[in-house]
Amino acid sequence: MTQCCKHTGAAVFHCPLTNKGVAFTEKEREELGLSGLLPTAVSTNDQQVERMHEILDRFEKPIDKALVLDSLHATDEDLYFRLLTRYTAEYMPVVYTPTVGEYCQRFSHIFRYPRGLFISYQHAGHVRDVIERAPNKEVDVIVVTDGERILGIGDQGINGMGIPIGKLALYTACAGIDPAKTLPVVLDVGTNREEYLNDPLYLGLRKPRSRGPEYRALVDEFIAEARRRWPNVLIQFEDFGNQNAFKLLADYQEKILCFNDDIQGTASVVVSGLYSAMRIKKEKLTDQMFLFFGAGEAACGIANLIADALVSEGMTREEALKHCALFDSKGLVTKSRMDELAAHKKPFAHDYAKCTDFVEAIKMIKPTGIIGVAAQPRTFTTEVLEEMSKLNERPIIFALSNPTSRAECTAEEAYRVTKGKALYASGSPFAPVEYEGKTFVPRQGNNSYVFPALGLGAVFSRSKWMPDGMFLVAAKKLAELVTDADLEQGSLYPSLDDIRPVSVKIGAAVAAYAYDNGLAGNERPQDLEKAVEAFMYRP
Template sequence: MTDIKDTTLRGVNLLRNPWFNKSSAFTEKERDELGLRGLLPPRVSTFDEQVTRLKGIIDTYEKPINKYIVLEGAHNSDECLYFELLVRYIDQFLPIVYTPTVGQACLQYSHIFRYARGLYVSSEDKGRVRQLVANVPHKDVDIIVVTDGQRILGLGDLGVNGMGIPVGKLALYTACAGVNPQKTLPVCIDVGTNNEELLNDPLYMGLRQKRITGPEYDALIAEFVDAVRERWPNVVIQFEDFHNSHAYDLLDQYKDKVPCFNDDIQGTASVVVTGMFSAMRALKQQLKDQKVLFLGAGSAATGIAHLIADAMVEEGLTREEALARIKLFDSKGLVTKKRTAPLTPAKMPFATEDAPAETFLEAIREIKPTAIIGVSAQGGAFTKECLEEMA
């Protein structure tokens, strides 16, 4: 629990501050010293009683999105209580705070919005981003999770509605890794949206314009990075759910200049490759001898694929030999050099000379992989037939 001595807040202002609010758990002495006498019910609650009360409220709701709304209410009014509940019942509430429920929350973000949290930077703020950063109340920030909302989970372009992802991800940083929530900052870069449904939604809270791109987009990101690094020189920036058209470019541009990483490209990759190393130990085999087929060819897939290739090179293969053992399957089929449509730069290193395959089952029969990795929003794609073919 945050030490109440770290604030000069009193009375109602204290009760409305999520960092220091303890609600009914303020002691008799604290109520007298902090001007809270009469502003709370007379009986002092224990922390356990508060947790039991909040969980009881959440458990009355059946729909996960309703549980999410109540949880976010606590997140924005009493962080100590919110994180205590989350840590104690992590198995129950992790799927509410993040996937899968956070996806639904992002879809409905503008309709269920109740509390402003984090920093919003829009393309209309060009030239004054430092002023926006100066308005953030955090004295110090260790980690920023930032998105431009263009590729939220498997849901696509959600614009400013994507803010639910940085908020949820940083909640996991605290609940699972003990990061001080007062030193985290969720950020949404709003450069518009190409989602017509959102542009026509009267309650949509983002800019009602098509996405900007090119030099104007790059300049806004650069101004943002410069502003946050100027105020918090040691901050780590996590790029989250950026579209392929920006994800790799941003990582290449900033990886050697500021502490940063792309969770979709690098975070997911590190977890998957760790799992593959564990599998190799169990099988008493080497990664360089495997043939890997991906279902999906987005930033997560190509990020994992490149890291697998790196690991194969460390085991003795050349880069070309490693890339040849990794294949991608996207919405148009097996990614081959024979495809008439142009390939994105991220897919080109993995384009194969193999015959085209229109279904994933055909690709398995053609490639004969020793491992398949699903990095697609297409649920149920690893069918019984696919697994039997693998076996």
């Protein structure tokens, strides 16, 4: 076996990357001084997985399962990832959405095992020292957040660390990124949430969230020092507020290997779902009109990638942008509001009359699809769904906000109100729905279909940066992997149980884009898909 440390005896159990627990063979037990420190019988890897699966089945609440998995992650990574890769669909909602939202809210109260880096203003000017303390000799992927806009639950401060940890677990489970080469990071720049500032157990800075030059200097110092130590690292920006997310992406996208999953990863998976919907409708994307409930990172990222897709089908950019309309907290985004709009909304400000009612906006614009990304629950009301059914034989209803409590509508509501006509996707998991003798199997428009594979392709090819074209390539490849049987049951995405082979194909497509466009930092292998699969970590 390969050890990450030189310890023997009981100290071996403290190295999660190489601890095997009762799976240590008799020979290994003798060599490492473990004889008598473990029960006599040697378990197979399969037996370990099933034992842990049985333990987890004893817990009813997802957050309790998450805590057990957290302990396993900190003590035996091999077993942790064996469990996740075998039961991906079962445990993904525990490791990530929707449970990760509650995990973040409780982070300071359930914290037990340090993981990753916590960089605060106290480290300004000395971030290099913190980066050097990271135990990772190599890092392929960093997921970093400042905790300002966590899922649909807002500012979580340092508690947002649950997001990078969860995301990186999926990088490994779904796309085979070596866990020893991943690093979660939270930038502790304060929080504006009073309940945390007043909580004696809160683990972050007790000060209002900082902005301006001081904030940006810390972010820039972190990026510079991370890339100094690991020049080829992919940095994924995660759950930054709108004010910073668009600016950071614009400033860094063409300079370093990075992307923003909320803007670009979400866009890729949603556009993929739209391609699947076109197969059911037997129509073209150029025939569609989309109305977004929400106008932040996700909405604008999706709308921009839809425009890219339409341009790839022959439209001008100006014409393509007109196929997407935004509805924000003040109503329909229109040209008459141009002076008050943030820069990311302006391309989608069209010549519409003022409208502050979503149903009226639907009647005015006559969209073929509505896409909810505002974290405002139950906003796709019966009236909204009925109006979409009047306008469309097969209305596209994407209720993408998460966690589940923030969903615009449930799968059952969408199918029941539209009389089974809805082409539905959600941000959180919903159970199959029986309606008039047919079973619909809704699947999540879950970023985990694409962001791990995007990272896999970019890391494998040593891509210099990630153009928007990569995200469109990923969307198209994912849509190709949806079977006719999937579509027949209303599933716009493949099963998450197939996520690793799906990731291989998407990763290869992304890597091919890098090679074809002169972005790769290494030579293209003869059999790209086979090489990408061989590159993947397997527990």
